[in-house]
Amino acid sequence: MNENHYDVIVIGAGPAGLTAGIYLARGKMKTLILNEGTVGGQMVLTHEIANYPGIEKISGFQLSRTMRNQATAFGAVIKSNIKISKLSLNGEIKSVEINNKETFTAGVVIFATGGKSRNLSIPGEDEFKGKGISYCATCDGDFFQDKNIIVVGGGNSALEEAVSLTKYAKSVTIVHQFDHFQAFDHAIEEAKNNPKISMMMESKLAEFIGTEKLEKVKIQNQSSNEIVEKPIDGVFILIGYEPNTEKLKGIIALNARNEIVTNDKMETNISGVYAAGDSTAKQFRQITTAVADGTIAALSAIEYLNAQKIKDAA
Amino acid sequence: MLQTNLTHLTSEEKFNQTLKENENVMVCCGRMGPMCIPVYEAMEELEPTYKNVKFADMEFDSPTGNLIRSLPETKNFNGLPFTVYFKNGKVVKATSSIQSMDQITNILDSNFTK
Numbered sequence: 001m002n003e004n005h006y007d008v009i010v011i012g013a014g015p016a017g018l019t020a021g022i023y024l025a026r027g028k029m030k031t032l033i034l035n036e037g038t039v040g041g042q043m044v045l046t047h048e049i050a051n052y053p054g055i056e057k058i059s060g061f062q063l064s065r066t067m068r069n070q071a072t073a074f075g076a077v078i079k080s081n082i083k084i085s086k087l088s089l090n091g092e093i094k095s096v097e098i099n100n101k102e103t104f105t106a107g108v109v110i111f112a113t114g115g116k117s118r119n120l121s122i123p124g125e126d127e128f129k130g131k132g133i134s135y136c137a138t139c140d141g142d143f144f145q146d147k148n149i150i151v152v153g154g155g156n157s158a159l160e161e162a163v164s165l166t167k168y169a170k171s172v173t174i175v176h177q178f179d180h181f182q183a184f185d186h187a188i189e190e191a192k193n194n195p196k197i198s199m200m201m202e203s204k205l206a207e208f209i210g211t212e213k214l215e216k217v218k219i220q221n222q223s224s225n226e227i228v229e230k231p232i233d234g235v236f237i238l239i240g241y242e243p244n245t246e247k248l249k250g251i252i253a254l255n256a257r258n259e260i261v262t263n264d265k266m267e268t269n270i271s272g273v274y275a276a277g278d279s280t281a282k283q284f285r286q287i288t289t290a291v292a293d294g295t296i297a298a299l300s301a302i303e304y305l306n307a308q309k310i311k312d313a314a
Numbered sequence: 315m316l317q318t319n320l321t322h323l324t325s326e327e328k329f330n331q332t333l334k335e336n337e338n339v340m341v342c343c344g345r346m347g348p349m350c351i352p353v354y355e356a357m358e359e360l361e362p363t364y365k366n367v368k369f370a371d372m373e374f375d376s377p378t379g380n381l382i383r384s385l386p387e388t389k390n391f392n393g394l395p396f397t398v399y400f401k402n403g404k405v406v407k408a409t410s411s412i413q414s415m416d417q418i419t420n421i422l423d424s425n426f427t428k
């Protein structure tokens with residue numbers, strides 16, 4: 001077989017993909033892991049992980065490095081910062097083209113593409129990224145000492161980060177599109193009781209304005225449609241995550257939220273194609289659930305390939 | 315020291331020497347944080363291909379970090395990391411916050427001839 005043929009290609013190198021890689025490579029499967037972004041996925045966004053059993057506290061970066069080292073030590077090949085340019089999943093041999101030039105084939109493909117933070121996609125967002133607009137309160141909070149800032153979002157992370165940003169900021173305005181928050185009661189209470197925090201409900205940011213850096217925003221009220229301009233030093237956008245499945249639309253079965261539909265073996269609707277982690281339809285999205293999915297997908301894939309071998313030999 | 319495989323610019327002397335000895339230099343000044351790690355990883359992966367560029371990092375909170383923090387080109391920045399591209403010791407481009415592999419290669423290709 002040619003050197004670009006693998007037993008399994010895993011797409012995505014977050015905890016789900018890396019775990020699948022560990023199990024597959026340890027199970028003597030020739031394994032290729034292809035990753036569009038940074039190895040570790042959303043784990044890298046986490047400063048401290050304190051709920052991964054067996055490890056009291058670890059940074060997301062360190063846990064990623066360890067999982068990556070485990071996967072490569074067992075023989076998995078990882079290619080990161082690549083772009084998937086073509087997918088062909090039907091038939092016994094699947095093929096994946098990267099960067100419009102190199103093609104890899106395999107008997108099984110596992111999608112572990114996770115999720116990404118949502119952008120607002122409004123005018124000025126790209127221009128003022130890092131010049132007033134941030135997606136990471138822990139990273140950039142200290143640039144806003146005694147400044148007036150906005151946190152956009154109404155979930156747990158938006159409310160928790162709004163509270164933590166009050167350590168630095170003079171004032172924090174939470175701008176949320178609905179008339180209620182989608183967060184735990186304690187997180188809502190804590191934000192409401194913080195004297196530095198005010199709230200603009202049923203409101204959406206419409207535009208970022210500035211010259212060399214962000215100076216003001218346009219905010220639109222959702223019920224009256226009235227637009228106000230608010231001078232501001234910084235905006236933190238914390239509006240949740242969406243599954244990385246754009247490339248799979250029309251290729252494998254997705255639900256209404258664009259999450260990959262799987263059965264209890266993490267099989268998709270296509271034979272020999274599995275999925276694991278945050279990109280799949282499920283209720284709880286954690287590292288523990290991602291590694292569990294990755295394990296199940298890998299073991300199911302091994303079972304599938306062994307069954308194929310018996311079938312081909314018969 | 316940052317946990318990367320890049321050249322670490324840990325002193326003013328090393329920074330100046332690096333700029334003097336290399337025509338094209340990319341310096342990523344940050345912490346081991348979520349917005350910085352993807353940039354370091356992209357740099358590590360580009361290093362073997364872009365032999366004409368010196369890839370280096372610098373700790374944002376160290377005294378040396380001030381060499382990047384105090385540049386006029388980074389004065390409006392408030393998102394980590396601060397990434398600065400030097401040609402013959404002069405700043406040709408600076409970016410704030412996370413950048414994708416594509417954004418980085420575009421800057422390298424348009425500012426540094428191979």
Ligand SMILES: Cc1cc2nc3c(=O)[nH]c(=O)nc-3n(C[C@H](O)[C@H](O)[C@H](O)COP(=O)(O)OP(=O)(O)OC[C@H]3O[C@@H](n4cnc5c(N)ncnc54)[C@H](O)[C@@H]3O)c2cc1C
Nearest residue numbers: 012014015016036037041042114115277278285286287290
């Ligand atoms: C800020 C933050 C803090 C968190 N804290 C915790 C915590 O403390 N404890 C906990 O258990 N969980 C935490 N989580 C959740 C946890 O990180 C996720 O549930 C977990 O990382 C999901 O793993 P995954 O492998 O499914 O996906 P991801 O981690 O999202 O990884 C997916 C990978 O696939 C890549 N990819 C995407 N599309 C493609 C494509 N088309 N081709 C190739 N590669 C692709 C991505 O670049 C990424 O590397 C946190 C999440 C965030 C955002």
